[in-house]
Amino acid sequence: MKYSKQSLVLAQRLALSSILFFGSNLSALAEKLVVLDISKIYNNYSLVKEANQVVSTYEGDLKKMLDAADAKVAELEKKATPAEALEAKKEELQDEIDEKVEDLQDQKELYNTSINRTIAKTLDTYAKERSIDLVLDKGFVMVPVEDITEDFLVKLETNTQSPSKTQTIEAEPVGSETKSDTKPNKS
Numbered sequence: 724m725k726y727s728k729q730s731l732v733l734a735q736r737l738a739l740s741s742i743l744f745f746g747s748n749l750s751a752l753a754e755k756l757v758v759l760d761i762s763k764i765y766n767n768y769s770l771v772k773e774a775n776q777v778v779s780t781y782e783g784d785l786k787k788m789l790d791a792a793d794a795k796v797a798e799l800e801k802k803a804t805p806a807e808a809l810e811a812k813k814e815e816l817q818d819e820i821d822e823k824v825e826d827l828q829d830q831k832e833l834y835n836t837s838i839n840r841t842i843a844k845t846l847d848t849y850a851k852e853r854s855i856d857l858v859l860d861k862g863f864v865m866v867p868v869e870d871i872t873e874d875f876l877v878k879l880e881t882n883t884q885s886p887s888k889t890q891t892i893e894a895e896p897v898g899s900e901t902k903s904d905t906k907p908n909k910s
Contacts, residue, residue, distance in 0.1 A: 755854055758861040760872040770883050774834035781827050792816040845882045849875055
């Protein structure tokens with residue numbers, strides 16, 4: 724899972740910090756305390772699955788670009804292309820690859836932001852609607868409390884809008900004459 728590790732670690736650290744800070748008597752802190760299995764959310768959330776699929780596809784396209792660039796350089800070397808022309812072509816190909824790598828990073832950032840914002844907003848709304856005072860990661864709570872994971876996942880899926888439906892990038896073959904200027908909006 725490409726998107727869940729960073730967010731999962733942050734959520735777990737926050738939950739652990741809360742438990743350590745407030746102690747084990749959590750019921751005194753909040754009238755309504757619930758748990759959420761954040762790893763289950765990230766494992767089953769459709770937007771995470773979509774993001775992983777998009778990134779995997781893009782990484783595959785990028786690998787094809789790298790292979791095509793290697794083949795182009797090998798072809799030029801076989802033709803005994805002058806060193807200056809060969810270096811110029813290598814730099815051109817490297818610039819195209821660097822741009823695509825940056826596009827991939829932008830796409831990952833777009834999904835990470837969308838996933839985390841959607842989860843945070845949905846959890847806030849969910850908690851307010853149900854008068855929940857405190858939500859902790861299930862992995863850090865050792866007392867029996869209500870687990871909202873399944874119900875929250877259903878609510879989360881209804882509030883999901885995929886960034887890929889409005890903002891996508893596409894990989895192009897190395898050395899292609901057309902350039903795609905479609906990049907994710909950083910808003």
